[in-house]
Amino acid sequence: MKISKLYIGLLGVALVAPFVMYPVLLMKILCFALFACAFNLLLGFVGLLSFGHAVFLGTGGYVTGYLMMNTGLTPELGILGGTVAAALLGAIYGKLSVKREGIYFAMVTLALAQLMFFVFLQAPFTGGEDGMQGIPRGYLFGLIDLSDNLNMYYFVLAVFLFGFWLINRTVHSPFGQVLKAIRENEPRATSLGYNVNDYKWVAFIISAALSGLAGSTKTLVFQLASLTDVHWHMSGEVVLMTLLGGMGTIFGPLVGAAAVVGLQNFLSGGELGNYVHIIMGLIFIVCVLAFRGGIVGEIQKIVKRNFG
């Protein structure tokens, strides 16, 4: 009951938000929130720390950008194309990485992501250092003009809600139940007859696909696909968002993404612009040392202590 009221309240806020705040900033937050939620599916619910997740964000972006510039596809198909590409890459990379444990998994995902970084740097269609610019947003289903920021906003919101719902569903599904068992006690899950690597692999693909969906959507919002999105900085940023917001919680990545994007936006305007990275780093350190649960995790603890 409480939860569904919370959901309805948030949805209401999301619907009126573009009349109060700059829609492009809101769309940026939603795209990163989806990216962080997808990342959190692996980190928070399977216990896998990927250090190369930007590769899926960037692949989604480039492929959608390419499709929109060169094929005249409608935006929903362009996004679908980017998402499928990220899922396929996720299937390959997941196969290669989920067997590894702990720090080795992080290293393999980082190395594989760097590999694609150089591909995107060199490939003729990506525009190299300049990236792809002036990507058309197009007409949704051939009908709705997305160059209108308000239309675009509601489309991005719908995409986000779909992704958010799917992650939530995955966590609370028969599959999610097995994932929890694996996270809790992997040898025991094996001894019950579960091929744990297969489950991790499927979770990896879902996470990659939704990261790609986030990247594809982001590319349409900014009409730009660039190396920033595949850079390892971006992989680090999604770790920061998730930990800051609260890993393993449903709303944590959303809150973390909003906090990071909002803060970057705030700082980049003022004199502190040059110190963005340092300030982010400090926040990260404080968060890891003092607030292990992240913002949402800590709030949950307080609520439990006082009302539970």
Next chain:
Amino acid sequence: MSADYVLETQNLIKEFKGFTAVDDVSLKIQRGHIHALIGPNGAGKTTVFNLLTKFLTPTSGKILFNGNDITSMKSAAIARRGVVRSFQISAVFPHLSVLENVRVALQRKEGNSFHFWKSDKVLNRLDDRAVELLESVGLGDFAGAKTVDLSYGRKRALEIATTLALEPELMLLDEPTQGMGHEDVDVVADLIKRVSKDRTILMVEHNLHVVSKLADQITVLQRGAVLTEGDYESVSADPRVQEAYLGVAADEVQA
């Protein structure tokens, strides 16, 4: 005929960097038996379990289950065949509820374990069976509890319920009474006796009182090799066993 034996190992060897932890072990586990594997600490009992369930790969030797060679199969596949193990350290899913622990085992045969698009409410139809299993190990009142909050003895009982959910043909229990007080030991021993009805159990057990009460057949391991085999009478009368094992634990027998 080998059909009498659920499990057989032939000349099983496991070496760790030049150190032989399991040395030429050939076991025959008769169907319907409770078979105890005993021996001093470090004798290689847990390692044998790890080999049987492929948590470790044998250096050489063969493992036959119902006459079929399963030496090259993977852990999860062996479990699906019907050989399910427990662990020396209690193996539960601490942050799932007690009911969910059993349900996640029941779920495997439902064939929906990859269905990420379905609500986990579809698993509710397993609840009755899960509660039944919990009742059979005396945990009926704890279905809704969080597993971390259970006492040690109850965690071990839950582990047995979870293992039973898979209806294994062969249950491997690694020191199921380790670290328990007297009352818990008796409860778990009775429980093992009860669940052994239609299945075969191979158990590692230090408590000789439990062994004498439960075991149809005993294999004694020492430094990785089989020292002797037989029923409790003959094994406990063997002077080599008394020296290697019983001498140390003599007071435990009287207890």
